[in-house]
Amino acid sequence: MEEKASRRTERAGLANTFATLRTQLMFLFCSFRKGDGKTRLSYVLMGFSNLARGQVAKGIYYLACELLFVAYMMTSGARALAGLRTLGTQTQHIEAIPGQVPKLIPGDNSMLMLLYGVAAILLVVWFIATYFWNVSSAVRAQELQQQGKPLPGFKVEVREYLDAKFHVTLLFLPVTGVLLFTVLPLLFMILIAFTNYDSSHQPPGSLFHWTGLYSFKGLFSNSGVLSGTFWPVLGWTLTWAVVATVSNYMLGMLLAILINKKGIKFKGLFRTVFVLSIAIPQFVSLLIMRNMLDDFGPINGVLQQWGLTSSFVPFLTNATFARLSVLVVNLWVGIPYSMLITSGILISIPKELYEAAMIDGASPFQLYTKIILPFVLFVTAPYLITQFIGNINNFNIIYLLTGGGPNSLTYYQAGKTDLLVTWLYKLTVNTRDYSYASAIGICVFIISAVLSLIAYRNTKSYKNEETFQ
Amino acid sequence: MSSRAYTHAKGRVIAGNTLAYVVLSVLCLIWLVPIVWIVAISFSKGVAGIPNYFWPKYGLTFQNYINLFSSSGVSSGFYFPRWFLNTLFVAVCSCALASVLVLSVAYALSRMRFHMRKPLMNVALVLGMFPGFMSMIAVYYILKAFSLTNTLVALILVYAGGAGLGFYVAKGFFDAVPKEMDEAAMIDGATRAQIFWQITVPLSKPVIVYTILISFLAPWADFIFVNMIMGPTAYKNYTVALGLFRMIDREHITTYFSMFTAGAVLVSIPIVALFISMQRFYVEGITGGSVKG
Numbered sequence: 020m021e022e023k024a025s026r027r028t029e030r031a032g033l034a035n036t037f038a039t040l041r042t043q044l045m046f047l048f049c050s051f052r053k054g055d056g057k058t059r060l061s062y063v064l065m066g067f068s069n070l071a072r073g074q075v076a077k078g079i080y081y082l083a084c085e086l087l088f089v090a091y092m093m094t095s096g097a098r099a100l101a102g103l104r105t106l107g108t109q110t111q112h113i114e115a116i117p118g119q120v121p122k123l124i125p126g127d128n129s130m131l132m133l134l135y136g137v138a139a140i141l142l143v144v145w146f147i148a149t150y151f152w153n154v155s156s157a158v159r160a161q162e163l164q165q166q167g168k169p170l171p172g173f174k175v176e177v178r179e180y181l182d183a184k185f186h187v188t189l190l191f192l193p194v195t196g197v198l199l200f201t202v203l204p205l206l207f208m209i210l211i212a213f214t215n216y217d218s219s220h221q222p223p224g225s226l227f228h229w230t231g232l233y234s235f236k237g238l239f240s241n242s243g244v245l246s247g248t249f250w251p252v253l254g255w256t257l258t259w260a261v262v263a264t265v266s267n268y269m270l271g272m273l274l275a276i277l278i279n280k281k282g283i284k285f286k287g288l289f290r291t292v293f294v295l296s297i298a299i300p301q302f303v304s305l306l307i308m309r310n311m312l313d314d315f316g317p318i319n320g321v322l323q324q325w326g327l328t329s330s331f332v333p334f335l336t337n338a339t340f341a342r343l344s345v346l347v348v349n350l351w352v353g354i355p356y357s358m359l360i361t362s363g364i365l366i367s368i369p370k371e372l373y374e375a376a377m378i379d380g381a382s383p384f385q386l387y388t389k390i391i392l393p394f395v396l397f398v399t400a401p402y403l404i405t406q407f408i409g410n411i412n413n414f415n416i417i418y419l420l421t422g423g424g425p426n427s428l429t430y431y432q433a434g435k436t437d438l439l440v441t442w443l444y445k446l447t448v449n450t451r452d453y454s455y456a457s458a459i460g461i462c463v464f465i466i467s468a469v470l471s472l473i474a475y476r477n478t479k480s481y482k483n484e485e486t487f488q
Numbered sequence: 489m490s491s492r493a494y495t496h497a498k499g500r501v502i503a504g505n506t507l508a509y510v511v512l513s514v515l516c517l518i519w520l521v522p523i524v525w526i527v528a529i530s531f532s533k534g535v536a537g538i539p540n541y542f543w544p545k546y547g548l549t550f551q552n553y554i555n556l557f558s559s560s561g562v563s564s565g566f567y568f569p570r571w572f573l574n575t576l577f578v579a580v581c582s583c584a585l586a587s588v589l590v591l592s593v594a595y596a597l598s599r600m601r602f603h604m605r606k607p608l609m610n611v612a613l614v615l616g617m618f619p620g621f622m623s624m625i626a627v628y629y630i631l632k633a634f635s636l637t638n639t640l641v642a643l644i645l646v647y648a649g650g651a652g653l654g655f656y657v658a659k660g661f662f663d664a665v666p667k668e669m670d671e672a673a674m675i676d677g678a679t680r681a682q683i684f685w686q687i688t689v690p691l692s693k694p695v696i697v698y699t700i701l702i703s704f705l706a707p708w709a710d711f712i713f714v715n716m717i718m719g720p721t722a723y724k725n726y727t728v729a730l731g732l733f734r735m736i737d738r739e740h741i742t743t744y745f746s747m748f749t750a751g752a753v754l755v756s757i758p759i760v761a762l763f764i765s766m767q768r769f770y771v772e773g774i775t776g777g778s779v780k781g
Contacts, residue, residue: 134626134630181679181682182679182680182681185600185679185681185684186600186602188681189592189593189595189684190592190596192588192592193589193590193652194652196589196649196650197615197649197652197653199630200627200630200645200649200650201615201650202615203626203630204623204624204630205615205623205626207623207626208622208623208625274515277511277512280505282501282505283505283512289516292516292519292520293516293519294763294764295519295520295523295760295764298760298763298764299523299756299759299760300705300709300729302711302733303526303732303756304523306732306733306748306752307522307526308522310538310736310745311522315538315540317539317541317542319540320539320542321541351519359771363771408617412619412620414619414620414621440621443619443622444712447621447624447625453625460618460619463619463622464617464618468614471613471617
């Protein structure tokens with residue numbers, strides 16, 4: 020039942036939102052018509068219906084919400100909302116009156132105006148929700164009273180939050196945390212992608228403004244240094260993600276087959292050695308690798324000592340070598356993961372399949388390509404796509420190993436091994452080109468979203484969530 | 489089957505196994521090289537900058553470890569014990585907070601049926617697709633608005649704040665706990681809260697351990713948010729990850745490389761020990777979500 024409903028929701032996403040909105044408004048309207056004086060008064064004076072009917076704590080809560088909201092709007096909220104339109108008009112400047120010390124007149128700060136504006140929008144949304152709750156609570160109080168039933172007191176209502184409404188209690192803190200540390204910052208950054216908040220528009224020294232799709236045009240156009248960086252970096256990001264995912268997956272599965280091979284002893288020991296590379300924090304293991312692969316590090320030292328090369332191999336300082344190096348080091352980090360994932364699945368392959376194939380005289384290679392690979396692939400397809408998305412966002416390995424380098428003169432603030440995410444990081448931290456960084460973030464989001472949509476919508480666990488419970 | 493064919497087949501099995509042992513051993517060696525190297529260098533005398541050899545050349549010493557703890561670090565700010573305690577403090581607090589948040593969300597989304605359930609899950613999915621540190625700079629300004637930058641409290645808030653989004657593994661686990669038990673308890677008059685604390689939590693030990701483990705380890709590995717929040721010179725509020733990262737900056741590497749190796753070993757030991765002992769839960773955690781397919 021629920022599944023059907025949810026599928027319908029997906030098909031008619033936007034239309035549904037409007038329908039819900041209409042039902043809510045109809046509810047507001049009808050309740051007003053049916054309401055008595057006390058209920059109608061709570062449309063203006065929130066919580067009045069509850070207060071007048073003896074639900075003091077609840078009434079005071081709604082009233083307090085209203086008063087606080089009005090106070091906030093009067094003092095700063097309205098200004099914050101209005102500021103969103105212009106993002107500031109007064110640049111700070113120095114006023115020099117002859118005969119006096121020049122004075123710095125502070126101007127607007129676009130960044131703070133945008134941040135407070137977004138926060139104000141979130142607060143308004145919260146207030147509207149509270150307003151609806153207030154009305155429905157008022158109506159409910161009236162109905163109970165008309166039916167001659169006792170109104171639930173404060174204690175009963177609180178007890179509700181440990182039982183029937185326990186989810187509200189459980190979700191309150193986490194949702195607040197996510198709103199403050201994920202949703203608010205993300206909304207802020209998404210909006211910044213549509214401004215010109217870059218290295219030459221840094222408040223409070225100068226203001227930035229709404230510029231629509233300007234940053235995206237800069238990235239996507241077919242000329243200019245920004246798009247000259249974006250397209251090659253995007254190309255390398257996708258190449259990297261494909262090669263890294265496929266190589267890790269295949270080799271990890273081979274390793275799992277080897278370890279789980281019949282007759283191999285010390286399985287636990289072997290597994291533990293490989294799991295070490297997951298256990299050691301990445302910043303430690305990758306920084307070690309970076310030093311080992313240094314032009315004057317131990318690997319080059321030994322290669323030269325053994326006379327294999329006459330001068331150092333530029334593992335991390337030549338574009339091609341660096342790209343190969345990150346791919347190889349990524350094997351060290353990633354193979355054990357796929358080994359762990361595929362181990363469990365390999366064990367679950369029906370023995371009869373193997374035996375039948377062996378009797379038919381299949382070679383080990385055929386066994387692998389015709390039976391093991393399809394079986395494991397089928398079960399781990401969603402994992403594979405998650406891995407792919409993980410690799411597109413694989414910040415650690417690139418940043419710790421090469422720092423995106425070797426740098427390129429034709430790129431803007433990026434190097435030959437930079438992924439979109441490390442470039443985003445550099446634009447944020449080094450040059451403060453926030454608008455371009457945000458635009459890149461949105462591009463990464465779109466890539467991930469499209470892939471996940473394909474992945475999740477086609478898995479059984481998403482479609483029939485209930486059947487697994 | 490003739491006896492000759494049998495010995496032939498047996499020979500093939502032995503040859504196959506020997507090959508497998510050889511390949512596995514070689515791979516193990518490759519996997520251990522970086523680890524052995526860092527341990528060896530951390531006990532090595534006369535290291536200045538990156539050494540170009542694998543095995544200690546100038547004899548062994550404990551000096552690198554002693555330097556890490558010597559009080560001369562207090563003045564330069566590169567004081568490892570302080571970083572270690574900082575990280576421990578942040579890890580314990582954020583782990584406690586984050587575990588509660590994650591388990592609450594997972595339980596609510598798994599067991600309760602309410603109006604906003606599906607929309608909330610979809611929103612969580614969408615939020616998870618944005619690159620994590622796209623919002624970094626905004627988080628920084630929000631913390632600044634509460635004048636929390638340069639403090640450890642800010643770190644705790646950042647690590648635990650968004651934790652609610654990482655509910656998938658725990659939810660998958662709760663989904664598998666039989667619902668009949670809840671229903672039986674409900675008939676006996678237990679409230680939802682009582683069911684959660686007295687039935688679900690004791691039954692879900694593996695996933696609770698996993699959640700605690702993951703959220704405890706996160707602060708030890710992160711250097712991006714610390715770097716953002718602490719600024720370039722607040723050395724005494726660094727965590728080990730950022731501290732060790734700074735030690736091998738271009739400007740510091742010649743002086744501090746040997747100390748870095750010792751620090752890296754010291755940080756890794758407890759984490760690796762913790763991880764290996766909890767391996768089972770971790771494997772259950774990462775495979776649980778994907779195998780369901």
